[in-house]
Amino acid sequence: MxxxxxxxxxxxxxxxxxxxxxxxxxxxxxxxxxxxxxxxxxxxxxxxxxxxxxxxxxxxxxxxxxxxxxxxxxxxxxxxxxxxxxxxxxxxxxxxxxxxxxxxxxxxxxxxxxxxxxxxxxxxxxxxxxxxxxxxxxxxxxxxxxxxxxxxxxxxxxxxxxxxxxxxxxxxxxxxxxxxxxxxxxxxxxxxxxxxLSKSQDLASQDVASLSSATDLSKKALCIGELRSNKGIEIAIEAADTAQVPLVIAGKSDGAETEAKLAELAAASEYIVLEDRFLERSEFDRYLESAKLIVLPYVHFDAQSGILAKAMYVKASIFASDLPALRDQAGDYPDISFADHQDPAGFAAGLAEAFKKAQGPRQDDQPEDxxxxxxxxxxxxxxxxxxx
The missing domain is CATH 3.40.50.2000 (Glycogen Phosphorylase B;)
Structure with missing residues (x-):
C-alpha cells in the first residue's frame, strides 16, 4: 500500500x-x-x-x-x-x-x-x-x-x-x-x-418469536431486505404457494404500489407471512440467523448482495435465482442451490427441494476473523x- x-x-x-x-x-x-x-x-x-x-x-x-x-x-x-x-x-x-x-x-x-x-x-x-x-x-x-x-x-x-x-x-x-x-x-x-460491528443490545436478549408474527423461523423460509421490483418477491410468493413452503417476507416496500400488491398476494396464500416494515439491525440479523432457508428470488441483479454475504457468514442454507453475479459472489459456498426464476415450475420445484434439504444456520463458535x-x-x- x-x-x-x-x-x-x-x-x-x-x-x-x-x-x-x-x-x-x-x-x-x-x-x-x-x-x-x-x-x-x-x-x-x-x-x-x-x-x-x-x-x-x-x-x-x-x-x-x-x-x-x-x-x-x-x-x-x-x-x-x-x-x-x-x-x-x-x-x-x-x-x-x-x-x-x-x-x-x-x-x-x-x-x-x-x-x-x-x-x-x-x-x-x-x-x-x-x-x-x-x-x-x-x-x-x-x-x-x-x-x-x-x-x-x-x-x-x-x-x-x-x-x-x-x-x-x-x-x-x-x-x-x-x-x-x-x-x-x-x-x-x-x-x-x-x-x-457489535450487535445491538436492545434486542439481543429477546427471543425471535417475540419480534415477529412468524412464531418459529426455524421451520420457515425467509425473504428479507428492501422489497423492490428487482427482488422478485412475487416470484417467491408464487413458488412458495406452489411448493407449499412456509415463507416469511420481512422488509420495507419501496412504495405504496409495491406494498399494496404484496399485501394482496400474501393475503391470498396460507403459506405467506408478510412483515412490510423496517427491521432494526439486530432484528434483521436475528431473522437471518434463525430461518431454515434464505431465499433470494432476484429478477435481475448485477451487484454483490449484502444479504447473501450475511447468510454465508452464518452458514445458512440458501436458495437463489440463477444469476451470474450471485454465482460469482457465492463462489464455492457449499450450501446454496440455484434455479431459473423465468421458469415458474422449475423455480418452485427447486425451492421445495432446497427447503427439504435445508439445515438452517450453523454458525460455529470460531475466533473472529x-x-x-x-x-x-x-x-x-x-x-x-x-x-x-
Whole structure:
C-alpha cells in the first residue's frame, strides 16, 4: 500500500441506517486498522451513531453533520421539495469541503455514494484524494423507464465515476461493466462476509418469536431486505404457494404500489407471512440467523448482495435465482442451490427441494476473523491522486 504516515481518512455515507451505513462503518473500522492511518471519520446524518452502536476503535468517530432528510409535508412543501433537495445537495457539498479542509492536505475522502459529483468542490486541498465506492454498477430499475429524477441521478453517478481519483466496486461482474468508463482507476474487490460491528443490545436478549408474527423461523423460509421490483418477491410468493413452503417476507416496500400488491398476494396464500416494515439491525440479523432457508428470488441483479454475504457468514442454507453475479459472489459456498426464476415450475420445484434439504444456520463458535476487509481497505487507500 502506498501513502504517507499519519494518514487521515473521511468516509461519507448520507444513508444513516441499513446496509450502506453498515458497510461504511465496517470500511472505516478496516481502514483504521491499516498501518499509517491516524484517524478515520465517518460522516453521516443524525441517527447513524445510535443505529451503529459502539464502534470499538478510538481512531474511528461518527460525525452526524449532514442535515436530516426532508420528509413529505404539505402540498406546497412537496411542490418545493425538488428545489430544496438541490439546496441540500449544495449544502452537503460545502459541509464535506469544510471538513476536508480541516483534515488538511493529504487527507483522503471516501464516498459511499455518487450523489456528490463535484469532486473539485469536495477536494479542499490540492493533495487530497477522492475515492468513489460504487455498490451498483447498473441501476435496479430499467433505465428506459426511468423517471426524470432517476435519469438525473444516473447522470450524476456517471459524472462522479469519471471525475473521482479512484473507483472501487464489488465483484467481477460489476468490474466488467465499469471498466470501459473508469479504466485503470478501477479496483474490484469482493464483498466481505465478516463485520466488526457489535450487535445491538436492545434486542439481543429477546427471543425471535417475540419480534415477529412468524412464531418459529426455524421451520420457515425467509425473504428479507428492501422489497423492490428487482427482488422478485412475487416470484417467491408464487413458488412458495406452489411448493407449499412456509415463507416469511420481512422488509420495507419501496412504495405504496409495491406494498399494496404484496399485501394482496400474501393475503391470498396460507403459506405467506408478510412483515412490510423496517427491521432494526439486530432484528434483521436475528431473522437471518434463525430461518431454515434464505431465499433470494432476484429478477435481475448485477451487484454483490449484502444479504447473501450475511447468510454465508452464518452458514445458512440458501436458495437463489440463477444469476451470474450471485454465482460469482457465492463462489464455492457449499450450501446454496440455484434455479431459473423465468421458469415458474422449475423455480418452485427447486425451492421445495432446497427447503427439504435445508439445515438452517450453523454458525460455529470460531475466533473472529476480519481479514476479508483488508483487501477492501487497501483498494480504497492505495495509489495517489492523478496529476492534472
Amino acid at each position: 502506498t501513502g504517507s504516515d499519519h494518514r487521515r481518512v473521511m468516509v461519507v455515507c448520507p444513508t444513516e441506517y441499513g446496509g450502506q451505513i453498515e458497510h461504511a462503518a465496517d470500511l472505516a473500522l478496516a481502514i483504521a486498522e491499516q498501518p499509517g492511518v491516524e484517524r478515520c471519520l465517518l460522516l453521516s446524518r443524525p441517527g447513524a451513531a445510535e443505529y451503529l452502536g459502539e464502534l470499538k476503535n478510538p481512531k474511528v468517530k461518527v460525525l452526524e453533520t449532514l442535515p436530516r432528510r426532508r420528509k413529505k409535508g404539505s402540498k406546497l412543501q412537496n411542490l418545493l421539495r425538488p428545489a430544496r433537495q438541490v439546496m441540500d445537495l449544495v449544502t452537503e457539498h460545502l459541509i464535506i469541503r469544510r471538513l476536508s479542509r480541516a483534515a488538511g492536505d493529504g487527507a483522503q475522502l471516501v464516498l459511499e455514494t455518487s450523489k456528490y459529483p463535484v469532486v473539485s468542490l469536495l477536494r479542499a486541498g490540492q493533495k487530497s484524494e477522492v475515492v468513489l465506492f460504487v455498490h451498483n454498477a447498473k441501476p435496479h430499475f430499467d433505465p428506459r423507464q426511468a423517471s426524470l429524477r432517476d435519469r438525473v441521478l444516473l447522470g450524476l453517478e456517471s459524472y462522479s465515476m469519471r471525475t473521482a481519483d479512484r473507483v472501487v466496486t464489488q465483484g467481477t461482474t460489476q468490474a466488467e461493466t465499469l471498466r470501459e468508463v473508469v479504466g485503470d482507476r478501477l479496483r474490484a474487490v469482493s464483498l466481505p462476509l465478516s463485520s466488526r 476480519f481479514s476479508d476487509w483488508d483487501s477492501v481497505a487497501v483498494a480504497v487507500l492505495g495509489g495517489h491522486r492523478k496529476q492534472s
